[in-house]
Amino acid sequence: MIEQVSVFLENKSGRLAELTRVLGDAGINMRALMVADTAEFGVVRLICDRPRHALQVLEASGFGASVTEVIAVAVPDRPGGLADVLESLGSGGLNVEYAYCFVEPSGDAAVDIFRVDDPASAKSALVSAGIVVVEPGALYVAD
Amino acid sequence: MFQPDFEAMSRTDLEALQLERLSNTLDRVYERVASYRAKFDEAGVHPSMVRSLADLASLPFTVKDDLRAAYPYGMFAAPMRDIVRVHSSSGTTGQVTVVGYTRGDIDRWGDLMARTLASAGATADDIVQISYGYGLFTGGLGVHYGSERLGAATIPISGGNTKRQIQVMKDFGVTVLAATPSYALLLAETALEMGIDPRDLPLKAGVFGAEPWSENMRTQLEEALGILAIDIYGLSEVLGPGVAAECECKHGLHVNEDHFIIEIIDPATLQPVPDGEMGEVVFTTITKEGIPVIRYRTRDISRIVPGSCSCGRTFRRMQRVSGRTDDMLIIRGVNVFPSQIEQVLTGIPGVAPHYQVVLKKRGSLDHVEVHVEVGPDFAFDEIKALEHLQRRVGAEIASALAISIEVKLVEPKSIQRSEGKAKRVLDLRSEGSE
Structure with missing residues (x-):
């Protein structure tokens, strides 16, 4: 089963950039990214290398994230x-x-x-x- | 019980002791404090007219502004030669107030805080970490002297430097923690981040106070830290910590009635309310020498818990404070206590009990935004679940507060953690309309 990383984001400018930078700095390559947004918040879904490591990296940087099959x-x-x-x-x-x-x-x-x-x-x-x-x-x- | 001769004395003996001590205190302030004498004279009352405890209700109230006007030493009832310690309020709500303690006051304060720690089960065998701030704030030193009086090994670590606190807690084998409840929660979170499960530590009890907290937060602290958590109460104008504390029954805080007389009044009519009814807490100190207060209006909202307690203490209990009239927000004419919001949040799975209330003006109306952290273990992929959570929080807060609010879900751990009293409210209503 494919492991997708889902990240909760407040609607704040620059937050998506921070997310991708955190992954980039950790040397994690992304294959696909999709942003679902509501009026209040967004959920970013991404397919990337080493998804479990990506989850740890994101959580350590203060993101609310989970892995979804x-x-x-x-x-x-x-x-x-x-x-x-x-x-x-x-x-x-x-x-x-x-x-x-x-x-x-x-x-x-x-x-x-x-x-x-x-x-x-x-x-x-x-x-x-x-x-x-x-x-x-x-x-x-x-x- | 640290002092069973007092803590479990018969009500008849207690009331006789209270009346004797009250009379001495009234004589003392009438003779030594000009503002009390002027106030009593103006009201046409004299200490000699107080012949029963019920007569106390005929005396004028003391309010925080009286202490502010007397800044710094105007209400001291002892000469500076006899004062051995000075503390001061934080001054967050205006001019600071200053309180002074004689050697006797410090001695009695130690006994009262030793009682408090003992009611959490602490003994001379315990190791007590005091994470209340030391300094002008009464919390740190107040608990400190009680812990030493009890004979416990006392760690005066004060607030802040959270990771070091965890290390000390672990390495020193701390068994009792004294802190604000919001700081205790931060300590629990930080420990887990450091890979230390606080439940594996020897910690067994916590005495938490200096800010209102809820029953749900107690459950959370007890589970996260693996401890018995009790609520302790005090305020610098009356003493500092040590005025009242819960026992192991956790059903109301026993007021140290041999040193303080408690009344509950209706803040609108200023008349005493019957036991069991909510109102503003009023204290009269009956053993303080440095700065006694007569019928001091605390602005705290509580009630007397009727009935006796199975722990054997005969002192009456006050319910945990549900808010301060100072903290009380008036939103669209409705009285709201931030602690009500916390009570709701701790009952909803998926959210953290950290929140911030942001008040704004929209047109001429108050607009309330409650920022709520999504719990770190939420299934963040589920937009429907997030939206459902948002609606549920909104509906439950609205139903508890009787006002409509807007809920904003924010990222885990994005609300600033406090190392002292938590700042829960951001009032931007004076900054103009959106």
Whole structure:
């Protein structure tokens, strides 16, 4: 399962810059980053190398952070590719809380990150539908 | 019990002792303090007219402004030759007030603080770390003399330098901690950050006071530190710490009634209220020589806990102070105590009990923002859970305070920690409208 680092941020200018600088100074490379914000606060979700180490580094610098399990899927780069993935999750009764995607420069597929209630059943539903589930090692250096 | 002959004396004997000591005190201040004499004369009362404890209610009150006007020594009832110690209030709410102690006062203060420490279970075998500030503030030295009187090994570390406090606590085998409750919480947090679980230390009891705190905060301190936490009460104008303290029953603070007479009054009508009803606490000192006070209005809000206590002490109990009339905020006409907010927060999982109230003006209306820290172990990925938490905090505070407020969730440990009395309120209402 992919380990995503989620960080709580107050809506204060410069706070996201501080977060990325803390990770940069710790030599942690980021692969993807998504900011979800409300009127009052934001949650930054990121895929990075050594996520557990990143969590420790962030907490030591005063950030509220946690590690969340998400699923990464290689979505075929063609019309309807993402729809196939979502339909196979939907037919299994699995609800997607949020999703974001990025393109790996090396591959010809987009990588989609999904947060679902039950990642283990989601994974088996995807695999049985013939969809490629990306393992952590293919995206980042796990720890 | 440190002095069972007094702490468990019969009410009849106690009242006789109180009346005798009250009469002596009234004679003393009438003879020696010009402002008392003038006030009594103006009210048409004389010490000789006080023939029963009930007659005390006919005497005029003393307020903080009387002490300020007498700055520095105007209300001392002993010549400077007999004064051996001077303390002073912090002056955060105006001109500082100065109090003086004779050798006898210091001696009695030691007994009273020894009683307080003993009611937390401390004995001569204990090692007491005093993290109250030393200096003009009465907290540090007040507890210090009591701890020595008890015969405990006394560590006068004072406040601040939190990591060193933890190291001392661990290395010196401290068994009893005396601190403000907010500082005790900071000590617990810091210990964990240093990789020391305070519950693994020999620490067994804490005497916490000098600021209002809640029952929930007690639970939190007791769990985090693995101790019995008791509330202690005092104020420099009356003595300093040692005026009242909880016993192991943790159900109200026994007032040292052989040295202080407590009354609870309605702050609006100034009339005494029956036992059990909330009101402003008023103290008369009956053994102080340096600066006795007659019917001193403390601005603290409490009540007498009715009934007797199973610990055997016969002194009546006052409920833990739920706020000061000084701290009381008037928001859109509603009386609000910051401690009510703390009470709510400590009952909600997912938030830390650290908060700050920010008062602003929006148009002509008061606007209240409560900044609340999300707990460090929150599942930060869940926006819905964060929003739910925000709404819940808002709803529960609004229901406890009867006013609507805006809740702002802030990052863990982002609210400034205090090493003394916590500053919970930022009042920006005089800085104009937003």
